[in-house]
Amino acid sequence: NGLNYYLVPNTEPHDRAELALVIEAGSVLEDDDQLGLAHFLEHMLFNGTKNFPNQELINFLETVGMEYGPDVNAYTSFDETVYTLTIPLDDPETTQKALQVLVDWAAFASLDPTEIDKERGVIVEEWRTRLENVNGRLNEKIIPALYGKSRYSERLPIGDMDIVRNAPYEALQRFYDKWYRPDLMAVVAVGDFDVSAMEEQIRSVFSTLSNPAETAQKEEYSIAYDAEPEYLVITDPELSVSVAQVVYKRPAKEFSTVQDFADDLARGLFSRMLNIRLDDLTRADPAPFLQASYGISSLAAGVEALNFGVFSQEGEIRSALSAMLAELERVQAYGFNDAELARAKAAFLANFEQNYNQRADIDSASISSGLVSTHLDGSVYTSMATDLELAQQLLDIIDLKTVNSYSDEFANSAGRLVLVAGPEKEDLVLPNEAELAKVFDDIENIQVAEYQQKDIAESLMTDIPSPRASLSREHIDSLDVEHVVLANGINLYIKKTDFVADQVLLSGVSYGGSSVYEDSDFQEANMISGIVQESGVANFDLSELEKILAAKNLSVGVSIGNLSEGISGSSSKGDI
Template sequence: MKRLFLLCWLLACTLSNQAQTAPTDRIPLDPAVQTGKLKNGLTYYIRKNAKPEKKVELRLAINAGSLQEDDTQRGLAHFCEHMAFNGTKNFPKNELVGFLEKMGIRFGADLNAYTSFDETVYMLPVPLEDPGNLEKGLQVLEDWAHNCTYDPTEIDKERGVVLEESRLGKGAGDRMFTQYRNQLFAGSKYASRLPIGKDEIIKNAKAETIKRFYTTWYRPNLMAVIVVGDVDPAATLTLIKKHFEAIPNPTTIVPRVATPVPARSKTEVRVVSDKEATNYSLQIYYDNIKSADANTLGAYQQYILGRLLTSMMSARFREASQGANPPFLGAGAFNGGMARGYKSFTLSCGIGRVGIDTALTAAYGVLEQARKYGFLPAEFERAKKSMLNSMESFAKEKDKTESEDYVQEYISHFLEKEPSPGIELELKYHQEFLQKATVQDVNKLFSGFKMDGHKFILLTGPEKGTHTLPTEAQLLAMYTKASKQVVKPYAEKVLASSLMATAPNGGNIVYENPNPALGITELTLSNGVKVTLKTTDFKNDEIQFRSARFGGINNYPIEDLRNASLIAGIIGEMGLASFTPTDLRKINAGKIANVRPGIGNLTAGFSGSSSVKDFETALQMVYLYATAPRRDEALFAGYKAKQKSQWAMMGSNPQFAFIDTMSTWMSNNSPWQLGLPKPVDYDQVNLDRAMAIYKESLGDATGLHFIFVGSLDEAKMKPLIAQYLGALPVSGKERNWKDNGSRNITGVQELKVYLGADAKSQVQIIWHGELAYSPDLDFHADALSEILNIRVIEKMREEMSGIYGGGFNCSINQRPYEHFSASLSFPCGPENVDKLIAAALAEIEQIKTNGPKEEDLAKIKTQWTEQHREQVKSNAYWLSELNNIQIFKADPQRMLNYDKHLEGLTVQDIQNVAKIIFGGSNRATAVLYPEKK
């Protein structure tokens, strides 16, 4: 008996010890993912996941980026990424893109890659309607890994594309960054190894110099192959071994050394300006601290506390920005890092109309208030509730998580050793830790951040703007004064515990009609409001909704344009009933319920989303937005002040100014053309009149039709819908959409705009004309857009090396009047404008004369088939389609028979619509050129 007792006691102790956790415990990798290393050191991750079905996400991650370049290679890590699409052993020249397009993969939208300081990642989603596509995709990854050919001719062609990508990043931000980047990165190599590199190296680097980066750093022991999707893991591992195990590492291996970021040796201050800058921004970067091992339970708990701190700090800053004269446009503070393996605390602030000194003092005051006095238990409970609710929501969707979400986790696990234990274990960690965590834990974490050492204080802004920029000595004096200010403890406002003390009496459902073809239930409420319910199983805990009726901005006279177009956003800034936006966030903490009122040109209504349990909260918000929009003169004044500050200098940006000028010109100077917002626009809003328009548009539910899609429990929802939506006030006044008569400029017109210091151009060509609408024509116009975009990539990018991106958009529109519209937009070098326009017009003529190539039509049919197969499994798709059917009276058979319509699409259809769209008499060409010297 004693022996038995002793064994039981030892077993109990063992189990007890196993149940306890320690901060040093390692966090396991999610057992649902199979991982390991091949003999050559290549890491693999494989996970079976059937969301979406018959598709797999492939990634090739290389733990090397621009930091691994030598002085002769600056920009060549990124160049290597480009060359992976321009010639490999099995896909010569640029055949790879065409090969993948035939599988249903779109270049740019699906097929892509990126290069950063520390890594290079290739992204390849592969449809598996043909199971053999998995090995084809892995063959592509293998070629990227070690079979790129670096043909000198292809290198020279690709130089232009890389330089065009570099050109896109030039401007005020780039020029200012160049001035302060050495101080920002505190003497680290990060300052001199921007991934885009140096133009002169990109222009002149020899093939062997580029290839040397590839052969040195693209090696198995720095690589991971990640496969997540509707696959068999065992068979996938066999294929991975087949394609990757034989890849050798270089004979001589250059060590992959982490790049240090030294602590700041002194406090530095910079004031940097540019004539094209559009806003004033202040950042304070504190000392860089080397990050601890992230893969322990203790580190994970500190991560949770950090998220709570950031959440509470953000709420404090939002609240401080409210009021008639907001001290700053926005502010934030976080403990993160721009360099791998390092963290630093950062305070950032957007400067508003009140000035730099006031904004800095206010933002630092909010920060110091929290540091000195800590957060309150009520704040902590709200942040904790929101975090737990978010984690629980993720856990509910564990079997509906998209493969794309998983691959990103595994990339971070491989490259940065971030934990990936799976949502069930993450939820468990959160629940257990937050149950015992206290607000004192967060306050202690905050007080431990290193903020008393050296720092980098940075102010950027326009050369000539609404504020006079201080000298660096003056800015340091401002900071010193702000850091010495006396702050008082934060006071918590006592709020009601719920949005509504009593629910409205409500109405009832007077008519119910099931529609088996669409899988919907149609309801009519006693006040005439109509409701459509579509239950899906795409997500376990998601409800999306939209409502609309005809009648919008166009229904009001021109003098009400600003009142009608801005009031929905203003209401969002003023709140509901007696609650400010800050109050609403506090009351709804821990809930997933979002509602947005909207007034468009032709329609008005509400949209939003919620979890299943918070559906009633969403309905309450709809009811209050309709019946009790909040009027607050101070918050309205604050809204205007912030908007005016945000847009005051936007015209200094050449691209923004060009778009604004072109829009006004294109509209024939129509007063209905809103263009880019300007400070004067907000002065034109009369709050009394705007509120009257809002109440007329959204306070009257006559004609409103609500559509709910998602995880619907119709039996539970119907009484709530009757109670809240059935109680919405109605006048019986019928409304319709209105054509305000605004039309584009006619004839063949040209506009040249000269703005900007950089050698950058933007081309915009628009074709338009009146045309009777038909769904078939619109479908054919969409296909024409896709065909032309294939030609843009092949001709203007790959053959001519003239652009990095750009493309066509063609459509046939039914409202506010029946017409067609097509546009071509692309950025390029000023010297290439004419020849690229000529090339685009030649492609158009080719299609008008001969129709598109059969192989290009086959590509888009395959691509659209794959897109549609995924789209029909999403709530957003059904919400959009049902809105078109129920509100705009689209024919449901087009959606239900999509495959039939796509199969029937012909070369002749596309040629015919091209003749219509590009055969008219109206073509407007606008070009931005650099300012004349």
């Protein structure tokens, strides 16, 4: 019947499984009288099916300890609808029933008119709630601009509330019958089960499904990525800072061959080095912006978004945008240098090594999510072992010229969208479209200097302290913990565990906290942990510190409470 299924055995967590039903149909396939009904249908599948009428579905989920949200969920997007379950595996009957839930969702929804009418108000309230928060209001304006003059901008999943309120029952049934069919479905199962047994169960229940005698052709829709530059300025009373986003719409890269993996690595190295430079600018004195970053996200229809974002103080968004673009211009003019690339490669390799070392601890939900994504975008799902093997081979041969060439993706202004959003205040004037366009024109004509970088030390400490004798040592048998009292009076408790591979956790606490300070010092005491986190160590500022530790798998933090202060950290065994 054309249904795909994916099975992965995984023991984290024990005696649990993640199940997903993927429907390759979303709001973009709605007819003109169905706007919002793909999402409406998602809601309705929780309101009764053939084998779980009325509230029996919810009752079953609750009796086996599942809760809507953490264990049972669903979402509707432009191109897909996905349903997920987390189930216990201690009872074979529960597994069988859970698979029956997926089958019922796939083909046996009740779509009872009474329940449909009840659900209309739920969806309208969901729509209203979105408009009551700043993100919802911004998205209502940004998404149409992002997707341009395409079917996607006319088919937002939340839909048209007039249709949601008044659509005939037949319209909902029509979408279900037309698009919920085996050749547009996939089942994903990841968990602590026997693969052969799970496969047999899936084949048994899903092979009974059949496609309609006449299947509708699934039309492919497109998003333009070569349109003239566009500008959008938005204000909202709930925004507290000004933000600018520059989006370059480009054809999405494939990920199915070794060369694709190499290209993805090179692109990732470019992104990391650019973000480090932008981070460094936030610590300059004066800093040209509060925060800036670069990343890549998927839109739809084989198009991705190369995103630059910058936050500024009120009234400074234009200069902040200029500073961010000037840094991109510097990269385009001179590229990155060998030292930057070496650190980025070392950091990437360390991350692949950590993922491989902790492969037994990855949770089933993460694997399931990855399989859903690869099924939908047609890419290849790779194991941690394969990722590490390829990274070890390819990182050595990726050269600086290749990485620097990714700045060419921003050389063409076609497909560029510039968004500026800020607080709705009488005394705050945001740049208009003409002024934003001039920022880009001016950047093309400025002369930027080549990036200057200080020499970075290879290690934090040149003189390693010698070990000191401890005052006492005892083994606490009931906890299997070693208790050591150091010469300076610090109590040290050491316990060996196998909870997570290649991980060492450290925590330290002392009594005191903000309560020991005068009232006049309370605010400073309350903020000190954040200040320390943004500070360097010894003679190294934070930017230098991050570069020195680029290839290390570690983190360190400090905290202060009312009655105590503490330190915490984690690392691989090699970086303790």
